[in-house]
Amino acid sequence: MAQSTDVIIAGGGLNGSTLALALARAGFKVTVVDALPAERRAEDAFDGRSYALALASVRMLTALGLWDGLAEKAQPILQIKASDGRPGEGPAPWFLQFDHAEIEEGPMGQMIEDRHLRRALLNAMAVTPGISHLAGQDIVAQNRESGGITVTFANGDDLRAALLIGADGRSSGTARRAGIGRTGWDYGQTALVCAIEHDLPHQGIAHQFFMPSGPLAILPLPGNRSSIVWAERHETARTINALDDEGYLAALRPRFGDFLGEIRLAGDRFLYPLGLSLAQAFVADRVALVGDAAHGIHPIAGQGLNLGLRDVASLAEVLTHAQRRGEDIGAAEVLARYQQWRRFDTATLALATDGFNRIFSSDNPILRLGRDLGMGVVNALPGLRRRFIREAAGLTGDLPRLMQGRLP
């Protein structure tokens, strides 16, 4: 007879860990199965990765008791500036500017380094009753049985639960074993990701430049540091990444000019081929998917993690309410509520960011004129601008309770 728990979460990344905390708070017994060893998750050195957490995501981490320890390590985003540019030409006359003072909720987001978020989640999981964390463990099989699902680990052990949640990324084994297909496409772009130190202060401003080859984002980190997400065509990106640090910086400098003064690398460099990857269903028999396992989107607006946390908050709320009613949390009708809540949101954002990128990553003069005029129009209308700000802050749509800063 296999050991049993309420919920098994495949994947110990940010979404999986946050979901484990939200569910354990609601009284569920949760087992997190992470293919990565715990030492890797606990690494302390800054590796250059960081996230733009929308305000709604910050509220969620606050409700889960995580933000107190993170606030001092985070950089509030006070302003977002988006402009159209070509290397060496400087910004176009029209640009978009969003200031947090235009909405009453405060900064529209917070920049947090991956290492801080990762370690805070790991520490919280270790001290939260009801969570067992199996690190360095692979799931090799999952079998649907009457009233539950049993997973088998690489070491031959079995574990049974009412529900298996796949938080195991865009190549989700959970989705594949459940027979959920994927759809999507390659953007023909690869993101170069790094952190830089600069001589001049960033003043909490996030910049997004729309270059013909792909968008470039400069996001403020604590101190005189910024996170760079920079998309180029696959070939160009690989060529640039193969350069030494000096060559890499030499390629980066002309792309955003000198407004931050002299720049230096402040961490590792990463390369992420960009593509949209949507699961054809977010749920199957006793299975639910969250985060990239459900939808890997273009990181153009920094919405990947925020979208994943919105899945987490919605699923935690659906399951908590089902449990309080005494419903079977793995029943098809319960999981259908989660899928219904999330799919529309996801498809809209995926298509919007995709369309946005296609329009903005173009050198076609008519498209350039059109988008410049469009940005000018948005900029001139405070009401419309406020809508964009609230959208970026994650405050629109049918917000799950955790994203309103309340427990489900």
Place this chain on the structure above:
Amino acid sequence: MQTQPTSTVDPSEVAKFEAMAAEWWDPNGKFKPLHMLNPCRLDYITRQIAMEFDRDLGTPAPFTGLRLLDIGCGGGLLSEPMARLGATVVGADAAERNIPVARLHAEQSGLDIDYRHITAEALAEAGETFDVVLNMEVVEHVSDPLAYLTACRQLLKPGGLMICSTINRNAKSWLMAIVGAEQIMRWLPKGTHDWNKFITPEELYALIRSAGLDPVDRKGFVFNPLGWSWSLSDRDLSVNYVTASVRR
């Protein structure tokens, strides 16, 4: 338990449900309307029980120690959630064929529920008592509602709680429950409900009082065609509605 179903059960009503029993647990099958209504019914039931017996729904197995009877349990759509919340559950149904279906499903769900082919009247005669009696969508199917509700009162311990839902009798409920649910949407087989047996909230309150219980709360179950789901309403009791009453 091999007690014969007798008294207020109308034999033709039992036969109709027997024919549908195997479909109980298919959320898209013949009982789709009950599956759709279930979260809303469970919200009401769990909150009323929690309030009456001072239980915290945020804790595991909050209904531990409560003995609960689910009359007209069918396939166990309410019995199973109650057992999962910790209650000691007896599921009673006058249709014999429902019992093995409900037992089989409870076993698959790992739940211990005492399902019996028995009527409320027979249970009352046997002297069994409960903290909670669930009497959901039953009273509109019995031939003598007052005799039936009196048996329900006998089944309650002093301080016990009865939740009773039914369908109002007016032009709208005829349109919604008979024309809409049976004839247009085909959610229910034709003849599931007899409009003449529907009961207005005032009639039900009077019956409940005559049976010796105190009504303490009532709400409407309202179908929202845009969200395609049910919700509770304080004011709209025009079609489906639910009451809570206590044996003092």
